Amino acid sequence: MADLILDVRHLHKAFGALAATDDLNLGVERGEVHALIGPNGAGKTTLIAQLAGELTPDDGTVTFDGRDITALPVHQRPHLGLARSFQITSVLMDFTSLDNVAMAVQARAGHSFRFWRRARAERALRVPAMDYLDRVGLGARAHVRVSALAHGERRQLELAMALALEPRLLLLDEPMAGMGPEETQRMVQVLKALKGEITMLLVEHDMDAVFALADRLTVLVYGKAIATGTPDAIRANPDVRRAYLGEEGGA
Numbered sequence: 237m238a239d240l241i242l243d244v245r246h247l248h249k250a251f252g253a254l255a256a257t258d259d260l261n262l263g264v265e266r267g268e269v270h271a272l273i274g275p276n277g278a279g280k281t282t283l284i285a286q287l288a289g290e291l292t293p294d295d296g297t298v299t300f301d302g303r304d305i306t307a308l309p310v311h312q313r314p315h316l317g318l319a320r321s322f323q324i325t326s327v328l329m330d331f332t333s334l335d336n337v338a339m340a341v342q343a344r345a346g347h348s349f350r351f352w353r354r355a356r357a358e359r360a361l362r363v364p365a366m367d368y369l370d371r372v373g374l375g376a377r378a379h380v381r382v383s384a385l386a387h388g389e390r391r392q393l394e395l396a397m398a399l400a401l402e403p404r405l406l407l408l409d410e411p412m413a414g415m416g417p418e419e420t421q422r423m424v425q426v427l428k429a430l431k432g433e434i435t436m437l438l439v440e441h442d443m444d445a446v447f448a449l450a451d452r453l454t455v456l457v458y459g460k461a462i463a464t465g466t467p468d469a470i471r472a473n474p475d476v477r478r479a480y481l482g483e484e485g486g487a
Contacts, residue, residue, distance in 0.1 A: 240299075241266040241405055241435050242287070247296035249282055249459075256282040257293070258459035264405070264437055269427070271438045271446045273470075274456035275479075280439045283456070284409050287437070288320040289313050301404065314344075317404035321394055321411055327382050333393050334378040337365035340400035368396040372426050388419030392426065399434075406430075408438045412445055424448050447471075455479070 242264035249257040256279045264270045272280045285291040287298060289310035298306045300318055308316075327336050338361040369375045372392045377385060382393065391411055398406055411427070412420045424445050427436070431449070440446050446453065447467045454464040457479045463470060470476055 238263060239266045240264060241301050242437065243297075243299040244283075244287070245297045245299070247283070247286065247298065248294050249279075249286060249291060250294055255459050257286065257296075260296070260456075260459065260461055262454055262461060262464075264435060265452075267432055267435055268451040269431055269436045269438060269449050271440065271450035271453045272456060273440075273443070273446060273453055277458075278456040279459040280456055281409060282459075284320065284407050284437070284439060288318070288407055314401050314403070317402070318407070319398045319401045319403035319405075320407040321398045321409060327390060327393055327397065329383040330381060332379050332381055333369060333374055333385065333389075333396075334362060334365055336382060336393060337368050337396050337400050338362050340397040341365050341368075344401050365396075365400065368399045369393075371399065371429070372396045373422060386419070388415045388422065391415065391419075391423060395423075395426065399430075403434060405435045405437065408436055408440070410439055410441060412440055412442045420445060 240263045242262070244260060244262040247257050247260040248255065260283065272283065274280055282291065286293050289305070289308060293306060296306070297304055300316060303316070305313060305316065305318075341361045341364050366375065366378060369378050372395050374389060374392045374396060377389060382390060385393065395411065412423055415423065420442060427449055430436070438446065438449060450467055452464060452466055453470045454461050455470060455476050456462070462479060463473050463476050465473065
């Protein structure tokens with residue numbers, strides 16, 4: 237029997253007459269990279285928002301590591317080991333890369349961001365923050381203000397901040413969005429290095445990146461999961477090819 241860290245059952249979310257999530261079942265196995273793909277409007281980001289607690293499902297359950305978190309407030313989920321990386325970077329632009337990650341380390345301990353001066357000065361926060369920057373390939377840019385970083389570097393920083401929360405499941409919502417080919421390849425290599433250490437649920441438009449990273453994929457179309465399988469199985473699935481891969485080049 238599969239060891240599921242995330243088990244989504246009969247999830248439903250509607251906006252008026254539009255069912256963005258339609259009786260969706262999804263299981264993410266511990267240690268895997270599981271990708272969500274599908275056309276624009278398939279409901280991928282809506283699903284991620286429900287898993288992160290930013291949207292409340294109309295029906296169904298979300299179980300994380302054996303615990304029902306369907307109604308758990310968004311701010312409590314990182315303390316259980318569930319962290320989200322956003323489509324649009326959410327960092328403090330006038331602070332350095334190291335400052336931002338140090339504050340994420342501080343937040344993991346339950347302290348408010350308003351104590352940022354302490355985060356800037358305290359070695360117990362800055363040493364692990366530097367380690368996270370090194371892990372995402374941004375160590376050499378630790379003392380550069382975020383406003384001076386390239387777009388791809390900001391995405392690396394955002395990933396370092398998510399890692400600082402020490403998640404057991406990382407929700408990655410389009411981590412390669414807006415990147416050029418070199419930046420994308422760099423991010424793919426960073427995420428590959430994390431495989432097996434952190435379970436990841438990945439939403440991404442770049443199909444080359446998806447197939448390079450994913451152990452399994454689930455295909456969403458109009459809020460429904462039409463197929464789940466390995467990359468080879470998904471490529472060969474005629475329903476997927478008709479509904480998605482054969483018609484469009486991106487999610």
